[in-house]
Amino acid sequence: MIGLCTDHLGLDLDRALGEWEGALEAARAGLLARKGVPGSFLGWMDLPEDTETLRAVRRYREGVDFAEDLVHIGIGGSSLGALALEEALGEGRVRVHPVDHVEPTPLKRLLDRLDPRRTLVHVVSKSGTTLETLSAFALFLDWLKKGTPDWRRHVVVTTDPSRGPLRRFAQEEGLASFSIPEEVGGRYSVLSPVGLLPLAFSGADLEALLSGARMANEVARRPLGENLPLKTALLQHLAWLEGRGITVFMAYSARMRHVPAWFVQLHDESLGKRDREGRRVGTTALPALGPQDQHAQVQLFREGPLDKLIVLALPLQDEPLVIPEGPGLPGFLPGRTFLDVLQAEALATEEALAQAGQRVYTLTLDRVDAYHLGWLLQHLMWQTAFLGELWGVNAFDQPGVELGKRLALERLEKDGRFQ
Numbered sequence: 001m002i003g004l005c006t007d008h009l010g011l012d013l014d015r016a017l018g019e020w021e022g023a024l025e026a027a028r029a030g031l032l033a034r035k036g037v038p039g040s041f042l043g044w045m046d047l048p049e050d051t052e053t054l055r056a057v058r059r060y061r062e063g064v065d066f067a068e069d070l071v072h073i074g075i076g077g078s079s080l081g082a083l084a085l086e087e088a089l090g091e092g093r094v095r096v097h098p099v100d101h102v103e104p105t106p107l108k109r110l111l112d113r114l115d116p117r118r119t120l121v122h123v124v125s126k127s128g129t130t131l132e133t134l135s136a137f138a139l140f141l142d143w144l145k146k147g148t149p150d151w152r153r154h155v156v157v158t159t160d161p162s163r164g165p166l167r168r169f170a171q172e173e174g175l176a177s178f179s180i181p182e183e184v185g186g187r188y189s190v191l192s193p194v195g196l197l198p199l200a201f202s203g204a205d206l207e208a209l210l211s212g213a214r215m216a217n218e219v220a221r222r223p224l225g226e227n228l229p230l231k232t233a234l235l236q237h238l239a240w241l242e243g244r245g246i247t248v249f250m251a252y253s254a255r256m257r258h259v260p261a262w263f264v265q266l267h268d269e270s271l272g273k274r275d276r277e278g279r280r281v282g283t284t285a286l287p288a289l290g291p292q293d294q295h296a297q298v299q300l301f302r303e304g305p306l307d308k309l310i311v312l313a314l315p316l317q318d319e320p321l322v323i324p325e326g327p328g329l330p331g332f333l334p335g336r337t338f339l340d341v342l343q344a345e346a347l348a349t350e351e352a353l354a355q356a357g358q359r360v361y362t363l364t365l366d367r368v369d370a371y372h373l374g375w376l377l378q379h380l381m382w383q384t385a386f387l388g389e390l391w392g393v394n395a396f397d398q399p400g401v402e403l404g405k406r407l408a409l410e411r412l413e414k415d416g417r418f419q
Contacts, residue, residue: 001366001375002216002228002363002364002365002366002372002375002376002379003363003364004228004231004232004361004362004363004364005350005361005362005363005364006235006361007350008350008351008353008354008360008361009235009354009359009360009361010354010357010359011238011359013231013234013235014225016234016238017224017225017231017234020234020237021224023390024224024230024233024234024386024390025224026389027230027233027386027389027390028220028227028230028386028389030389031385031386031388031389038183039183040183040396041183041184041185041188041396041397042183042385042396043181043182043183043184043188044184044185044188044189044191044381045217046181047181047184047189047191047192047210047213048191048210048211048213048214048216048217048374048378049210049214050192050210051210053178053192053193053196054196054206054207054210056178057178057193057196057197057200057206058200058206060156060176060178060197060200061197061200061201064120064153064201066117066118066120066153066154067094067118067119067120067201068094068095068115068118068119069094069095069096069097069114069115069118069119069120070094070095070096070097070119070120070121070122070198070201070202071097071099071110071114071119071120071121071122071140072096072097072098072099072122072124072198073099073100073121073122073123073124073133073136073137073140074098074099074100074123074124074125074130074133074194075100075101075130075132075133076100076186076187076265076269077126077185077186077187077188077189077190077194077265078124078125078126078130078133078158078186078189078194079098079100079124080100080187080190080258080261080262080265081187081189081190081194081195081262081377082096082098082124082190082194082195082198082199083098083100083258083261083262084190084256084258084259084261084262084373084377085190085195085198085199085204085209085373086098086198086199086202087255087256087257087258088253088255088256088258088259088368088373089199089202089204089205089209089255089369089370089373090199090202090203090204091202091203091204092202092203093201093202093203094120094201094202094203096198096201096202097110097114099136099140100132101132102132102135102136107136107139111139111140111143115147116143116144116146116147116148116151116154117147117148119144119154120154120155120156120201121137121140121141121144121154121155121156122156122157122158122197122198123137123140123155123156123157123158123159123166124157124158124159124180124194125159125164125166126159126160126180126184126185126186126189127159127160127164128159128160128163128164128165128166128167128168129164129165131408131409134165134166141155152173152174152175155173155175155176156175156176156177156178156197157169157170157175157176157177157178158177158178158179158180158192158193158194158197159177159179159180160179160180160182161179161180161181161182178192178193178197179192179193180192180193180194185396185397187265187266187269187270188266188381188396190262190377191209191210191213191374191377191378196209204370205369205370205371206370208369208370208371208374209370209371209373209374210374211371211374212370212371212372212373212374212375212376212378213374213375213377213378215371215374215375216229216374216375216376216377216378216379216382217378217382219379220379220382228379229379229380229382229383229386230386232311232361232363232379232383233382233383233386233387233390235309235359235361236283236309236383236387237387237390237391239283239309239359240281240283240391242359243307244283244306244307244308244309244359245283245284245307246283246284246285246286246307246308246309247267247283247284247285247286247308247309247310247311248285248286248287248288248297248301248308248309248310248311249263249264249267249285249286249287249288249311249313250287250288250289250290250293250310250311250312250313250349251288251289251290251312251313252289252290252291252312252313252314252315252342252343252345252346253313253314253315253368254289255368256313256368256373257289259313259373259376259377260286260287260288260289261287262377263285263287263380264285264286264287266380266381266384267283267285267384268282268284268285269398270384270385270387270388270395270396270398271283271384271387271388271391271393271395272284273391273393273394273399274393275391275392275393276392276393277392281391281392281393282391282393283309290312290342290345290346290349291342291345291346291349294345294349298349298352298353301353301356301358302352302353302356302358303356306356306357306358308358308359309358309359309360310353310358310359310360311360311361311362311363312346312349312350312360312361312362312363313362313363313364313365313376314342314343314346314362314363314364314365315339315342315364315365315366315367315368316343316364316365316366316367317339317366317367318338318339318342318367318368319339320337320339321337321338321339322335322336322337322338323335323336323337323338323341346362350362363376
């Protein structure tokens with residue numbers, strides 16, 4: 001299961017839930033009332049139940065027998081979730097290479113070390129118009145055409161069900177393709193083929209992933225006292241009201257190292273908005289990894305400004321790997337497990353931050369596996385949606401991103417070079 005530890009939070013959560021019960025219930029009711037309304041973009045709630053797409057992904061995987069490498073081309077919501085899942089759950093049956101950047105040297109190095117006859121290219125863009133994605137896809141498409149006569153078998157497209165240049169291209173060329181549902185935005189699409197397809201090639205348990213997400217859906221509909229995303233949304237809200245404008249997501253798992261980056265986009269792009277009265281709202285999410293960032297960011301977190309809510313994500317179980325005798329080790333360490341050290345580091349960090357006056361709570365996962373990752377990601381989507389209701393913003397659009405895209409295209413049309 002996923003649990004919530006508020007031992008060092010510095011406030012009475014049960015009392016706060018009582019005081020905010022009306023607002024929280026209204027937030028949930030308002031959100032669920034829009035479910036099924038065209039343009040609400042609440043289709044992410046239904047992705048864990050989409051067994052038809054799951055079967056289609058599995059059938060496609062079984063029909064591709066040449067792939068030793070999979071190049072996943074996408075950016076933002078079309079890449080971060082897939083990368084987080086692959087790092088945490090991938091078993092390496094097929095090597096997955098994310099392409100979410102347009103820096104020339106890394107692109108050239110990747111092309112140089114891959115064999116087009118043994119490579120599958122998965123291009124992902126909901127709109128089908130993402131500049132960086134289309135540029136990288138053109139490069140890999142040209143490489144495939146030069147490297148293998150049956151290049152069409154080596155391309156799979158995930159995009160809008162009916163619109164956009166990628167959908168047209170897939171139809172014209174007879175390419176394998178999958179859809180991001182109309183009512184699912186990019187940063188909420190991790191449990192669609194965006195994340196499922198590369199994970200199917202790397203050997204992870206897709207059914208367990210969706211089962212965990214279904215549990216998150218169930219918990220989000222429970223009474224307030226048992227409702228984890230309403231509780232964490234309230235903690236985020238109270239920190240914001242206190243003027244704590246930064247929320248840190250710190251995962252104590254190397255396998256979860258990319259989950260904080262996925263959360264950053266989910267949180268910041270969903271909630272950094274102008275509310276219904278035109279006021280600027282939102283908090284800035286920062287990624288962190290424990291225990292590494294105990295030796296980097298925690299100095300700031302502890303002795304810098306008291307402007308943060310810090311969320312730790314900690315596994316409770318793992319391999320029983322024992323620390324042997326070694327030079328310089330304190331006498332009490334040999335015979336303990338590495339998980340003992342990891343948990344002691346996390347709990348000590350939580351206590352030290354609380355003593356310094358920062359707000360901090362911990363999300364615990366029984367294990368870092370498909371079931372609990374599916375639950376965690378879906379939980380964080382519910383939390384974000386509830387916060388949007390509390391803050392009076394649409395958590396499913398991104399108007400602030402569009403200007404930068406348009407200016408980039410205008411610069412490229414003129415010249416594009418730094419001047």
